[in-house]
Amino acid sequence: MEVYKIEQMTEAGTDPVPIQTIETEAKGLSSVVTGSDKIFMGFCGSMMSPNAQVQVFSHEYEKLETIELDQVQDSMVSSMVLCHNEKFLVCTHRFGLITIINTEDYNATTGAFLE
Numbered sequence: 001m002e003v004y005k006i007e008q009m010t011e012a013g014t015d016p017v018p019i020q021t022i023e024t025e026a027k028g029l030s031s032v033v034t035g036s037d038k039i040f041m042g043f044c045g046s047m048m049s050p051n052a053q054v055q056v057f058s059h060e061y062e063k064l065e066t067i068e069l070d071q072v073q074d075s076m077v078s079s080m081v082l083c084h085n086e087k088f089l090v091c092t093h094r095f096g097l098i099t100i101i102n103t104e105d106y107n108a109t110t111g112a113f114l115e
Helices: none
Strands: 002-008 017-024 026-034 039-046 051-057 063-073 079-083 088-092 097-102 108-112
Touching (some): 026 079
Antiparallel strands (some): 039 051
């Protein structure tokens, strides 16, 4: 079980304020993006699978969904960005892969990024 402590950044020179502790089977937190009503956290894999995954939380840190990225193994979620009024989450990975996740039904599509 991995434990992640969420802290709120404060003014320079003061200690961060603890907000929440999250326990998860996911490992290797690599990216976080906050939307207007959800928080998305990208992980390298889990205790059960080498597949990367994105976990979705409410702003109260209640886990809403786990999205396993079947086509992204032994890789991290390098970066994430919300697009089109937060309807889509675009994730980048190593080896030129990207994943597009529909933030309403959590369907994910992974493919190679073509320049």
